[in-house]
Amino acid sequence: MITVKCFAHLEEQIGSHTLEFSYKEKTVEALLDELQITYSINLDSIMVAVNEEYADQKTIIQDGDILALIPPVSGG
Amino acid sequence: MITVKCFAHLEEQIGSHTLEFSYKEKTVEALLDELQITYSINLDSIMVAVNEEYADQKTIIQDGDILALIPPVSGG
Amino acid sequence: MNESFYSVTKDQLNIETITQKVIRREAGAVVTFTGTVREFTQGRKTLSLRYDAYQSMAVKQLQRIGEEINERWPDALSAIWHRTGHLQISDIAVVIAVSTPHRKDAYAANEYAIERIKQIVPIWKKEQWEDGSEWIGNQLETVSGVPEEEK
């Protein structure tokens, strides 16, 4: 299983803070493509964290990974 | 009368925080020259304040003025 | 690294407490940055705002900024606290304290920290205006992918 956490406007657009999917080997990029279609959202400027570290889109997701969709940040 | 306040190492060299002199019209520069001779001190890098404002060496001292000999400062 | 040097919290931030964390015998200079909620941004009035965070990751990213500071300024000691939740005008959102032996480094390292916060720390601000609300992002035109180490 993989978990996807959503924040800020994405959380509102998707309507959920946490999504869970059964595991299937794929890249971060492939997952983003699926999410864009499923939820009709734009993830162009989204960063992705895997297990709380920023990850490249080519990263292959492992079973049990916790992903996060990170919109442009605005702390400070 | 004029008052001359001394600070830091000058206060220690002169042995007094405050000097008083009867008034006679002169420039700051002339006063410094006299003090250097009287107290065998070096006032080359000393700034002078007249009534709590920095003053040029050409300033003419007025009766009642309060002067201060300001060694290079080291606050902060 | 001591967790109490880097924190993301719903509690009010105390400037004195956070600055005192980095005061030490070897340091002569401490620069503290306090970010507060400003009422007007480009003429538009903010009523209040909310910060959300990916809390656990945000703390790790603050620690990472501390490590980056020590790579660049080995003598520096830093503490960074960010508040989340609902904030009013003039409330403190972030406090960054950096101590160094000499003051130039403290200013430079502190400014580095706030720039990096705006790049890599997963915290988001939602502004409540008079006529609606909006999630703020892309302050630095951040682009997709792994954040750059250098600006």
Add this chain to the structure above:
Amino acid sequence: MNESFYSVTKDQLNIETITQKVIRREAGAVVTFTGTVREFTQGRKTLSLRYDAYQSMAVKQLQRIGEEINERWPDALSAIWHRTGHLQISDIAVVIAVSTPHRKDAYAANEYAIERIKQIVPIWKKEQWEDGSEWIGNQLETVSGVPEEEK
């Protein structure tokens, strides 16, 4: 200008109190500089030190620095407090707080203030070393006469 924004005092300095003086609705950024007594200067160990001041003039010069800041950064609000008397290692000697709408100005104006303090404010530091004591001066190779407006 309110005296409580610029002070030369024998009392301990509180970073929070002085910083809070400049926090306001229009400002989003506050930079606070805290100068502390450092133990080692160029390898030499300081045991303690003493600051003397020409108190009344020193306050006027701090106010002048505040005015100079407002000429250069019209949106800035500053508070500067300097302590005098006997200080131990890590004691706070000076606190400078500057708030501005945007952070770049707060850093720049704050750094300007500490540089000017070291040029024009009549306060002197006497270092107590292990092997003697010394009045410190000429940190900036100040020369005789009216201090320059610009560095």
